[in-house]
Amino acid sequence: MKKLGIAVALVLVIASVWGLLKTTPSEPKIQKLVLTGSSTVAPLAAEIGKRFESLHSHVRVDVQTGGSSRGISDARTELADIGMASRALKEDEKDLLSFTVALDGISVILNKANPVEALNKQQIIDIYTGKIVNWKDVGGNDAPITVVNKAEGRSTLELFLHYFGLKNTDVKPQVIIGDNQQGIKTVVGNPDAIGYVSVGTAEYEAGQGVVIKLLPLEGIAASVENVRNRSFPLSRPLNLVTRGKPVGLAKTFIEFAGSPQVNDLIEVQYFVPAPR
Amino acid sequence: MSKNGLATLLIWLTAALVSGVFVWLLSDIIIHGLPKLSGAFLVEAPKNAGRSGGIAPIIVSTGLILLVAMATAAPLGLATAVLLSEFTRHDSVFSRLVRRSLDVLAGVPSIVFGLFGNAFFCIYLGLGFSILSGGLTLACMVLPLLIRTAEEGLRSAPNDYRLAAAALGMSRSTALLHLLLPAATPAIAAGLMLGIGRAGAETAALIFTSGYVDRMPDSLFDSGRALSVHIYDLSMNVAGGDANAYTSALVLIILLLIINSIAMGLAKQWSVIAV
Amino acid sequence: MSLPRVDRQLAALLRGCALLVAAIVLLILLFLVKESWPVLRHVALTRFVTDASWHPVQGLYKLTPMLSATLYSTLGAVLLAAPLGVASALFSRYYAPPLLAGCYRRLIELLAGIPSVVYGFWGLTTLAPIIGRLHPPGVSLLTGILVLTLMILPTVALTVDAALAAVPIAYVRGAAALGLSRWGLISGVALPTARSGIAAGIMLAAGRAVGETMAVLMVAGNVVQQPHSVFDSVRTLTANIALEMAYATGDHRAALFVSGLALMAMLLVLVGAAELVGRERHHV
Numbered sequence: 133m134k135k136l137g138i139a140v141a142l143v144l145v146i147a148s149v150w151g152l153l154k155t156t157p158s159e160p161k162i163q164k165l166v167l168t169g170s171s172t173v174a175p176l177a178a179e180i181g182k183r184f185e186s187l188h189s190h191v192r193v194d195v196q197t198g199g200s201s202r203g204i205s206d207a208r209t210e211l212a213d214i215g216m217a218s219r220a221l222k223e224d225e226k227d228l229l230s231f232t233v234a235l236d237g238i239s240v241i242l243n244k245a246n247p248v249e250a251l252n253k254q255q256i257i258d259i260y261t262g263k264i265v266n267w268k269d270v271g272g273n274d275a276p277i278t279v280v281n282k283a284e285g286r287s288t289l290e291l292f293l294h295y296f297g298l299k300n301t302d303v304k305p306q307v308i309i310g311d312n313q314q315g316i317k318t319v320v321g322n323p324d325a326i327g328y329v330s331v332g333t334a335e336y337e338a339g340q341g342v343v344i345k346l347l348p349l350e351g352i353a354a355s356v357e358n359v360r361n362r363s364f365p366l367s368r369p370l371n372l373v374t375r376g377k378p379v380g381l382a383k384t385f386i387e388f389a390g391s392p393q394v395n396d397l398i399e400v401q402y403f404v405p406a407p408r
Numbered sequence: 409m410s411k412n413g414l415a416t417l418l419i420w421l422t423a424a425l426v427s428g429v430f431v432w433l434l435s436d437i438i439i440h441g442l443p444k445l446s447g448a449f450l451v452e453a454p455k456n457a458g459r460s461g462g463i464a465p466i467i468v469s470t471g472l473i474l475l476v477a478m479a480t481a482a483p484l485g486l487a488t489a490v491l492l493s494e495f496t497r498h499d500s501v502f503s504r505l506v507r508r509s510l511d512v513l514a515g516v517p518s519i520v521f522g523l524f525g526n527a528f529f530c531i532y533l534g535l536g537f538s539i540l541s542g543g544l545t546l547a548c549m550v551l552p553l554l555i556r557t558a559e560e561g562l563r564s565a566p567n568d569y570r571l572a573a574a575a576l577g578m579s580r581s582t583a584l585l586h587l588l589l590p591a592a593t594p595a596i597a598a599g600l601m602l603g604i605g606r607a608g609a610e611t612a613a614l615i616f617t618s619g620y621v622d623r624m625p626d627s628l629f630d631s632g633r634a635l636s637v638h639i640y641d642l643s644m645n646v647a648g649g650d651a652n653a654y655t656s657a658l659v660l661i662i663l664l665l666i667i668n669s670i671a672m673g674l675a676k677q678w679s680v681i682a683v
Numbered sequence: 684m685s686l687p688r689v690d691r692q693l694a695a696l697l698r699g700c701a702l703l704v705a706a707i708v709l710l711i712l713l714f715l716v717k718e719s720w721p722v723l724r725h726v727a728l729t730r731f732v733t734d735a736s737w738h739p740v741q742g743l744y745k746l747t748p749m750l751s752a753t754l755y756s757t758l759g760a761v762l763l764a765a766p767l768g769v770a771s772a773l774f775s776r777y778y779a780p781p782l783l784a785g786c787y788r789r790l791i792e793l794l795a796g797i798p799s800v801v802y803g804f805w806g807l808t809t810l811a812p813i814i815g816r817l818h819p820p821g822v823s824l825l826t827g828i829l830v831l832t833l834m835i836l837p838t839v840a841l842t843v844d845a846a847l848a849a850v851p852i853a854y855v856r857g858a859a860a861l862g863l864s865r866w867g868l869i870s871g872v873a874l875p876t877a878r879s880g881i882a883a884g885i886m887l888a889a890g891r892a893v894g895e896t897m898a899v900l901m902v903a904g905n906v907v908q909q910p911h912s913v914f915d916s917v918r919t920l921t922a923n924i925a926l927e928m929a930y931a932t933g934d935h936r937a938a939l940f941v942s943g944l945a946l947m948a949m950l951l952v953l954v955g956a957a958e959l960v961g962r963e964r965h966h967v
Contacts, residue, residue: 502698551704
């Protein structure tokens with residue numbers, strides 16, 4: 133009797149797992165759109181995706197984060213329907229098409245307790261290459277500088293290096309971080325740290341009373357406002373990338389992401405809507 | 409001071425230090441996490457990249473991942489445990505081979521499981537970023553734990569059972585089903601609970617297998633974000649996500665605490681060494 | 684002695700399951716090699732040692748600083764956690780009054796269940812700033828060691844506790860009858876008897892420390908360098924994978940699978956060592 137009971141239970145378990153597995157194939161009307169790439173774009177794309185789903189009940193938008201290069205390679209191999217990249221396409225990536233959804237800047241950040249108010253381009257280069265190792269050399273306290281750099285593969289790193297004309301092998305960091313928040317937490321926890329993160333993220337955190345400050349670049353204040361009016365020098369487009377002209381669902385989604393209907397979502401993430 | 413007195417002092421100091429640090433850690437999480445903890449937090453979907461709203465879909469995804477992991481690992485693990493304790497001699501080549509590979513498997517770092525799961529389940533088997541991939545990866549991870557506890561449980565069943573069954577002319581299968589497995593049930597259940605606890609705390613193996621999608625999953629082929637991945641993402645990638653990260657951490661700790669208490673209770677009953 | 688047919692069938696089924704389980708390890712190794720092959724094919728193994736640095740995007744693949752970071756952080760954590768864990772177990776078994784011992788054991792069990800991201804999160808926001816005040820940058824080998832210590836301490840404490848519980852009560856009574864002091868009893872009787880259990884617990888904890896990823900990623904600073912002091916930031920092999928995997932393509936991705944292979948090699952050495960230690964025990 134007991135044997136029978138166990139056998140029945142086993143069959144039930146297998147059947148229910150099988151049933152769960154089978155739910156997708158048996159509902160062909162659900163369409164799935166997969167986006168992969170930049171962790172800067174991902175939270176925004178996820179929010180746009182949610183609104184898109186609410187307008188198209190048969191669509192599921194899956195957003196997976198990675199880096200811009202991952203987004204580009206996934207779009208190229210069509211592993212993803214749409215790639216996300218937080219930078220413009222490079223020369224050797226012109227086989228793809230990009231659609232700018234929003235703009236973002238990259239800002240150098242310091243702890244609020246640090247008396248230094250501005251650094252010029254050369255000083256930042258010298259700090260990142262280890263030629264200046266103490267804040268007193270740039271008018272600050274007598275304290276060693278903690279250089280915070282980004283990990284390989286991040287487009288924030290590429291843009292930062294490109295703007296300052298550096299190679300990553302030249303940079304002498306004391307800390308390497310992954311995502312924006314880790315950078316901000318590191319600078320918050322260390323009054324002598326210098327780092328760089330997305331302007332939007334930094335401005336949001338500073339506005340929440342987090343003890344960081346954004347340094348001006350070439351005399352222009354790092355703010356979402358200056359990214360909007362294009363005066364901030366270190367800014368970047370947040371792009372959706374496809375291989376070939378988008379069709380069908382991908383086309384509808386990209387058009388939606390480029391329309392004013394998502395402006396509020398972009399503003400909430402502290403980015404700037406791209407000029408339409 | 410005598411050696412004895414010094415030892416007493418040092419040991420009390422250690423206990424005070426360890427408790428102190430841990431009370432500090434726990435109170436930190438409770439102080440930051442408790443204000444946002446509410447019924448609504450548990451039943452709402454995350455909003456605004458997780459800064460506001462709740463964690464309902466994430467709890468569901470976590471549950472499904474654990475279900476897949478346990479539904480796969482439990483039968484496999486039980487079968488292996490029964491084989492090791494009842495059907496092979498302890499020193500046979502086959503048993504040694506299986507044991508050796510289990511020892512290695514038990515030590516494989518979770519991030520390596522993540523690499524493997526990504527390469528094998530997601531890409532090679534084409535399951536993609538999905539709850540299924542994540543669950544199967546975790547199943548590989550908890551197998552050694554399940555097998556060890558189940559085997560201990562079976563071994564602790566009195567040998568009289570086996571002898572009596574043999575004397576009555578029962579087949580080993582019958583003896584197993586009617587005598588040994590029921591006797592080992594608490595240990596097996598404790599092992600399952602420990603496995604769930606271990607799997608539920610896992611982050612590294614899931615980031616590259618079950619993915620980041622924080623929507624309510626429709627099927628096991630959907631990507632689903634586990635609670636620990638949610639905490640990681642909120643604290644490292646979402647500006648202003650700390651408050652919800654603390655609250656999610658509190659929820660996760662409470663869930664794991666409940667699961668572990670059940671496991672420890674069961675284990676104590678059967679005096680299985682449970683770590 | 685021949686088994687009934689049903690038993691033979693069952694045995695065959697079970698054997699199949701066990702083989703499948705045993706094959707998982709091989710499958711993992713196979714896929715690690717398969718995925719690292721693109722880079723192993725055209726990059727000599729020695730370059731993972733002799734390259735100038737780890738800049739995989741620029742084709743530089745030096746892994747050794749991360750190998751030593753993993754070793755140092757594991758060693759440091761084990762050196763701290765082993766005495767603390769053993770002392771914790773002694774406390775709850777021989778020193779604390781029963782009620783307090785129960786509470787203390789519950790606390791340790793609770794800690795064993797806290798997920799590593801939570802330790803990492805706490806380490807980054809609370810511990811790192813304190814260490815940073817002592818000596819910048821704050822996220823460092825030391826912070827990594829301390830957080831790892833907290834994480835593996837419960838493992839040591841609980842296994843040692845179990846090993847002490849298995850010390851025959853007659854030994855303890857005998858020692859007491861001889862008029863040994865409490866410490867005399869512990870150092871002369873209890874610890875030597877539980878020796879192999881304690882060693883196994885420490886091995887288990889070391890395995891955890893080697894494999895720990897998220898917490899170390901959050902608190903150790905992640906700079907690929909040979910540390911000159913405990914205040915330097917380091918990157919472990921596990922953190923390397925978690926930090927770059929999502930962002931890696933092509934050779935870079937393959938090089939991360941090589942990190943995974945290096946971890947597996949370390950693990951095999953550790954399991955071999957545990958084997959030697961555990962040889963005197965009935966089974967590991």
